[in-house]
Each structure stands twice: as structure tokens, then as C-alpha cells.
Amino acid sequence: MRPEILYPFFAETISLSGVGGRLAGLLEKPVGRRILDLLWHLPTDVIDRRLSPKLSEIRHEQIITVEVEIGNHEPPPAKSRRPYRIWCHDGTASLQLIFFHVKGDYLVRQLPVGSRRVISGRVEIFNGQLQMSHPDYMLSPERREEIPALEPVYPLTAGISGKVMTRIIRAALERVVDLPEWQDDALRRRQGWPGWKAALLNLHYPEGAGDLLPESPARRRLAYDEFLANQLALALVRRQSRRKKGRALRGGGKLTRQLYQNLPYELTSSQKACLEEIRADLAAPTAMMRLLQGDVGSGKTVVALISMLCAVESGAQAALLAPTEILARQHYESLKELIQELDLRLEVLTGRDKGKAREKTLAALAAGEIDILVGTHALFQKDVIYHDLALVVIDEQHRFGVEQRMALAAKGKEGESMNVLAMTATPIPRTLTLTAYGDMDVSRLTEKPPGRKPVDTRTIPLDRLDEVVQSLARAIRSGARIYWICPLVEDSEVTDLAAAEARHRELAQIFGDRVGLVHGKMKGRDKDQVMARFASGDLDILVATTVIEVGVNVPEATVMVIEHAERFGLAQLHQLRGRVGRGTGKSVCLLLYSNSGGETARARLRIMRETEDGFRIAEEDLRLRGAGEVLGTRQSGLPDFRVASLEAHQDLIPIARDDARLILEKDPELKSPRGRALRILLYLFEQDEGIKYLRSG
Structure with a gap:
């Protein structure tokens, strides 16, 4: 159950005064439909309206706030496309206010001749004359306080102006309550970070553009909160998969020996080291959750095959999942070539397989007549029943998220957790590995097979x-x-x-x-x-x-x-x-x-x-292009961070990981005062995957 203290954050935006169904609808896609979404919708810039020079002192384009006297109105001729002009002055020089597509009677009411007004907006110099098009504010002098000295600039969507977005977000901020501190006090003091609420308010009420920079204390504080929630949730998922009874698979028998004899090359020391780690995982009484990272041509396929042979030699089945049909069939062909001398039954199943042929494959699979099945998502459809599936290898893992990994695990025997070996040929920077795959152990193939020339x-x-x-x-x-x-x-x-x-x-x-x-x-x-x-x-x-x-x-x-x-x-x-x-x-x-x-x-x-080092290239790519570009966030299984930036804040991720590990060692059920505060943090950042593995309390 979500803690009661967070109820205001998860209320719908329509519950805010002045937000009707139309505005809530416009906000839903780009921002979200809850107050929490508005809080994470941070400004990208700030407009400084504090500058109030005499008009005669202005030499270049800038944003100003000045008090002037309104002079002549010059409406455009009928059916003309020319703008409506109003002259005004401050006693030192004149300023022309320019309006396009505006009704004259509205301007006569707003800016009557002879009245004094405080005008704020961007002033330009055109042919030696000061001009301001469509001022942002035009108020009587006694209402000057209504013009903000510093105004946050929010990302906008069609149909919502900057003023309206600011008003809605200010209304959302009024609902914010103080939350118990979940940060480690020593870390917070060392970093000079404000409290949670103070950090949030500082970003929405900035005192200068510097407050919005990724390195500002407020932004780093909230980024760390988000990383800590992410790492804590992954640590809880990981602990849960460790607790589940796995199937101990001890290979290394006849099939593996035959394969080694038939291979036309010696395995690299990197392949051997990865296989040692995988074998140790498979032989353990808990389920394997391992990511195998290997550059293009580093020999992942052979490592995957030897891992699958461990399952087959233990009397079970293995499956290899690829993201596309062309890759699945290519894996099938290359595995077929590797096992041609072995007494092993290998089949392929993709969305293209229909009718009698598919039924035949499914019957053989259920009867235990297929040892290794290669395919696409088709492998995990409801009607695909395995005789005894004990190991799943997922290729191009970055196309599948945590949820898909969990779904695959459900195809094993009841009461047993599935062994999962995920592989990727996209070298992933270490920081991304921690945030996307923190629930997994990681092996890296760092060498090319012998004979590969640079x-x-x-x-x-x-x-x-x-x-x-x-x-x-x-x-x-x-x-x-x-x-x-x-x-x-x-x-x-x-x-x-x-x-x-x-x-x-x-x-x-x-x-x-x-x-x-x-x-x-x-x-x-x-x-x-x-x-x-x-x-x-x-x-x-x-x-x-x-x-x-x-x-x-x-x-x-x-x-x-x-x-x-x-x-x-x-x-x-x-x-x-x-x-x-x-x-x-x-x-x-x-x-x-x-x-x-x-x-x-x-x-x-x-x-x-x-x-040619793929891992160095990946780190540089992250630095140059950003995380969403490197993996393509939408299809990567990468968490979609709201406040944190993987590029700007990556130094905080290892700290958050160590913090999460220490927390769970000291307080495994999060029952201490800090532990209870951390439960609130998990709900705040919607890390439900982790929360469901905590006993209620």
C-alpha cells in the first residue's frame, strides 16, 4: 500500500484549482496526469526581469522591466497586415510597443493614452528605434510586485502558454509536504545538499540560471534520490532472485568434451573466464541472472552454446531468444554448424512458423524431444510448453527490460527459478550497466578470438x-x-x-x-x-x-x-x-x-x-551523445529517469549502489527510521518492482 503521506502527490492534475478537463488533457501526454508529474517537470531556463535601465541607456537587445507613460496609438489601416503600434516614453527616450493580430479596443482599455504602466519584455533596436513586440507584462505601477523578478521557463506543449504552465506548477507545489529524510546524514553534509523539499522548491523557484544546472546542489540531491531508489529496487529484485530455489546444473560431460574437440580454434582466456563464472552460477542452488557483454566478434555464441550444453547434460532444456527473426535464424544456422557432430536436437521457432509445422515443433518440445529451442518472442507465448526448461539465453538484451526478464523466468518448473544468461553485443558503459542491469551479475568478453586481425x-x-x-x-x-x-x-x-x-x-x-x-x-x-x-x-x-x-x-x-x-x-x-x-x-x-x-x-x-575497444567507444559515446541516444531509451530496458541525467550525474551511481547494498545489509526489511523513509522514496519514484519484495510493515 502506498503511504498516506504521498496521497497528495498521486492526486490527478484535474484536482488543482483552475485545471479543468481541457487543460488536464493537454498536460497528459507531455507531462503526465498526476501532481507528481508536474513536480518532475523542471524548468530549463530562467528569465531575469530585474534589469530596469533608463530607455536612453539601452544599447543592445535585452529583457527589461520599465515604468513608462503611454502616448499615441497608431492602429493599422483596415485590411492591412501592418502591426498596431503604441508609443510610450520614460522621460529619457521613447519606446514603440508592437502588436500583431490584436483588436484595437482591447489595447485602448489596457493602455489608455496618458496612463502610466510597468512594461516587461524583450527590447530590440530597429533602425535606431527601441521596440518591444507583445510585452510579457503590462501592469499599473501599484501591481508591479506581480511581475516575478526571476521567472522559470518550462518546456511547453501546444495550447498551454508559459504563464499557464507556471501557474499550474505553482498550484502543484502548494500540495508538497515535508517527507522524512532518507539520505545518509554524513553523505548529505559532505555533499552540501539541501533537504528534499528545499531542493525541489529551489529548482522551481530558481534564484538564477546556475540553480538549474545539473551540477547545482539541488539538482544533484534529487538526482541522487532517483538513483538511490533505482539501485535499492534493483538490489531487492536481485536479493529475491537469490532467495528463490534454483536448479543446479552441472555440465562438463560428454557433449561439452565433443564440442571442444570439434572446435577449429582454442577459446580465448576471456571466454574461459566467463565460462567459469557461468558454470559456478549454474552449479549453485540459486538461479543465475548474468549479463554477458561482448564486443562484435568476441565469441559470445560459443559461450552461450557451452552454457546451454550444461543444461542439456543435466537432463533439462535450454532456449535462446533473439529480438528479430533474421537474428534468430542466423543463430540457428551457426549453432547447427557447431553441433553437427553432437547427439543434440536443435529447433527454431519464430512468428513465421504456422500450422502443422508449428504444432509438430510444439509437441516435440512438450515431450522433451527438443534440447535447445532458438527463436523470437514466439518462444514465450502461452501455448509454448516446455518439458523441462532450465536455462534461457537472451541475445541483444538491451531490447528487453526487467519485466520481460521476469516473464521469461516464469516458463520453468513450478517452485524453481529460471537460470537466465543475457547477452549483448552493444558494449554498455559501466554506469548504464549499473542502472539497467543492477539486478544481474556481469561478465565481459574483452578479447577477440585468435586470427581476428585489427x-x-x-x-x-x-x-x-x-x-x-x-x-x-x-x-x-x-x-x-x-x-x-x-x-x-x-x-x-x-x-x-x-x-x-x-x-x-x-x-x-x-x-x-x-x-x-x-x-x-x-x-x-x-x-x-x-x-x-x-x-x-x-x-x-x-x-x-x-x-x-x-x-x-x-x-x-x-x-x-x-x-x-x-x-x-x-x-x-x-x-x-x-x-x-x-x-x-x-x-x-x-x-x-x-x-x-x-x-x-x-x-x-x-x-x-x-x-577498436568497444567498451572505450561506448564510454565516449555516452559522453558525446547521452544515454537515450546510446541505447535508444525507449527500447533499451533503460530506466526512464525524470530528474537524474546519466551523463551529468553518472559519478553518483556507484555511490548509490554502495549505499543501497549497505542499507540492506544493516536493515534488510527497511524497518528502521531511515528504512521506513526509504520505503517512501521507493514509492515516490515508483520503484514498485522492488517494493513488492519487501514484507509489509
Whole structure:
């Protein structure tokens, strides 16, 4: 049950005076429908109205608040598009007030000739004359106090003006009550942070633009609150999964030995270390929840297979879940190749499988005749019943959140918790790993398998395109296969990007029918056909949009050309570069750039030249672009932080994690005074996932 002290925060916005159904409806999508949502809707800037110069002293555009006497009105001629002008002065100089599309009788009432008014707004100089268009405030001198000295600027939505948004948020702030302090006193003193309510009021009533900066004490205090709620909830979820009885899986038998004998290469020390951690987890009496992070081509598939063999050798089943059909089928093909000498039953199930074939697969699965099932979300539909599922491997984990992980776990035997191994080829910065996967243990594959050669990365200005094309002819003569990546599919009037279709036509004029094209608007079957022709060597050049980013494996491809590389994110460039350098030949990646990119774009290209370390690239990407961009928050399982910024406040995350761990060691049920305050914090930041694992009290 939500604590009573928080009831005012979760009341609907419509309960505020002056907020009717129309305003509440306009607020719902961009802000939310509760008072709490309004509190987290923070200002992005502040307007300072304290400047009150004499009109004769104004030399440049600025925001001013001045008392003037109203002079002549100059209404525009009938049906004219000219503005309505009103002259006014302060005894030192004159100022013209400009109004567009305003009824004259309204202005005559508001600003009668000869009256004195306090005017506030942005003044400009046009042809030597001071002008102010549509002043923000026009009040009689005795009402001057109504003009705020410092006015917060809120993000707005259609139909709600700045004044209305400010009024609604001020009404919401009147409902705020003091909450018990959940912060560690020593930490709060050390950081110089205000109390919770004082911090919130400081952000909504700033005393200057500095109060709104990410590094201000008030903003850091609230960011830490949010991270602490996140880390505490994840720690509670993690503790709960540790408490559940797991299935001890002890592999390392005949199948694993056979696989090792058949592998054409030795595992890297990094793969061996990760397998040790996974085996220890699987053999434990509690369920495994582990994230395997590995760069493109670091050998995750083999690690996943050996982990699944542990389950099969223990008499159970394993499943591998991929986010897309193309990836699921690719996993199926590569696993089939690895296990061809083994006595193992492997099947694939995706949304494309229908009718008799699907029924047959489901019957075999329920009867225990399938050892490993590979597929998409289809693996976890209601009618998919496993004989004895003990391990789930999730590929490209960042496409699935905590809730999906919990749902998968429900497919195991009653009373037993599922072993989960999540994998991602997107190297994730440590701070994001802590916030998105704090409920999991983390293993990292940090080496490339033997035989992988580094990719020679070069940056070349686009005006040298002809030279690049000539060099491709030489590369093809020596047996190379080439990817050419374009950022757009078809010509667009609003962009100067070279379109994939146009580039394909131009290259086909030079290289004939040895040039193929794939893009996102093609049907899956057509795409697969072109890819197959490229893989078999029927095509020398494959022109593509970013559809080839994940999972495509053509070891013979040794040249990657990325056009307008400055338009891509770092992680995307890194993923694309990972498509070459997969065979034994020397590989090269050419980043073609135009000079229109800014400093951030140049920094990205510089980092690409300097390193192939996906984890360093991920950290730099986070610094340059921000968390939502790095993983794509909407589909990443990343928490959607309201106050905290993963980029600006990342130094607070490890502190919050350690704090959460210490709290639960000292006060596992959160029953002490600080513990009870922390329960309120969890509800305030809606970390219900964690709360349900606390006994009530």
C-alpha cells in the first residue's frame, strides 16, 4: 500500500484549482496526469526581469522591466497586415510597443493614452528605434510586485502558454509536504545538499540560471534520490532472485568434451573466464541472472552454446531468444554448424512458423524431444510448453527490460527459478550497466578470438570519392568483397545525403551487375537473397543502409566504406566496422566525411581511428551523445529517469549502489527510521518492482 503521506502527490492534475478537463488533457501526454508529474517537470531556463535601465541607456537587445507613460496609438489601416503600434516614453527616450493580430479596443482599455504602466519584455533596436513586440507584462505601477523578478521557463506543449504552465506548477507545489529524510546524514553534509523539499522548491523557484544546472546542489540531491531508489529496487529484485530455489546444473560431460574437440580454434582466456563464472552460477542452488557483454566478434555464441550444453547434460532444456527473426535464424544456422557432430536436437521457432509445422515443433518440445529451442518472442507465448526448461539465453538484451526478464523466468518448473544468461553485443558503459542491469551479475568478453586481425580505419573527405572508387577496383581484382553504407534509402529534397539507390546506380555503371543493394524497405526474402549472393561471391559490392549492422557474417568481406560517417553515432560506426575483419584477410574501414559536421562529429571520427575497444567507444559515446541516444531509451530496458541525467550525474551511481547494498545489509526489511523513509522514496519514484519484495510493515 502506498503511504498516506504521498496521497497528495498521486492526486490527478484535474484536482488543482483552475485545471479543468481541457487543460488536464493537454498536460497528459507531455507531462503526465498526476501532481507528481508536474513536480518532475523542471524548468530549463530562467528569465531575469530585474534589469530596469533608463530607455536612453539601452544599447543592445535585452529583457527589461520599465515604468513608462503611454502616448499615441497608431492602429493599422483596415485590411492591412501592418502591426498596431503604441508609443510610450520614460522621460529619457521613447519606446514603440508592437502588436500583431490584436483588436484595437482591447489595447485602448489596457493602455489608455496618458496612463502610466510597468512594461516587461524583450527590447530590440530597429533602425535606431527601441521596440518591444507583445510585452510579457503590462501592469499599473501599484501591481508591479506581480511581475516575478526571476521567472522559470518550462518546456511547453501546444495550447498551454508559459504563464499557464507556471501557474499550474505553482498550484502543484502548494500540495508538497515535508517527507522524512532518507539520505545518509554524513553523505548529505559532505555533499552540501539541501533537504528534499528545499531542493525541489529551489529548482522551481530558481534564484538564477546556475540553480538549474545539473551540477547545482539541488539538482544533484534529487538526482541522487532517483538513483538511490533505482539501485535499492534493483538490489531487492536481485536479493529475491537469490532467495528463490534454483536448479543446479552441472555440465562438463560428454557433449561439452565433443564440442571442444570439434572446435577449429582454442577459446580465448576471456571466454574461459566467463565460462567459469557461468558454470559456478549454474552449479549453485540459486538461479543465475548474468549479463554477458561482448564486443562484435568476441565469441559470445560459443559461450552461450557451452552454457546451454550444461543444461542439456543435466537432463533439462535450454532456449535462446533473439529480438528479430533474421537474428534468430542466423543463430540457428551457426549453432547447427557447431553441433553437427553432437547427439543434440536443435529447433527454431519464430512468428513465421504456422500450422502443422508449428504444432509438430510444439509437441516435440512438450515431450522433451527438443534440447535447445532458438527463436523470437514466439518462444514465450502461452501455448509454448516446455518439458523441462532450465536455462534461457537472451541475445541483444538491451531490447528487453526487467519485466520481460521476469516473464521469461516464469516458463520453468513450478517452485524453481529460471537460470537466465543475457547477452549483448552493444558494449554498455559501466554506469548504464549499473542502472539497467543492477539486478544481474556481469561478465565481459574483452578479447577477440585468435586470427581476428585489427581493422585499418581511415578518415577521408567526401571530395576524394573518385579516388576511393578507383581504389575499390584494385581491391576487387585482388579478391576483396566490399560493403558500401549509405545513411538514406531514397532521394530527399531536404537532405544532401547520397541516397543508397543513387549510389547503387552509379557504382553499377562502373562495376556492372556485380553490385547489389539492400535497404530497410525491401521484403525479408528479397533481402536474404541479395545477402546470400554477396556471401557466396556472386556480388563484389553490397550497397546498403544500416540494415546490415547486426548479425550479418561474411568473413570474405574485407572493405567497409561508410558514406557521411559524421552522421552516425559512435556505437553504430563501431557495429558497422565489426562486419569486416572476420576472416583471415587484412581489412580496412573508410570513413567518408563532409566538413559540415560539428566538433562532436569530428571527435567521433577521431575516436574510431584511435581504438577498436568497444567498451572505450561506448564510454565516449555516452559522453558525446547521452544515454537515450546510446541505447535508444525507449527500447533499451533503460530506466526512464525524470530528474537524474546519466551523463551529468553518472559519478553518483556507484555511490548509490554502495549505499543501497549497505542499507540492506544493516536493515534488510527497511524497518528502521531511515528504512521506513526509504520505503517512501521507493514509492515516490515508483520503484514498485522492488517494493513488492519487501514484507509489509
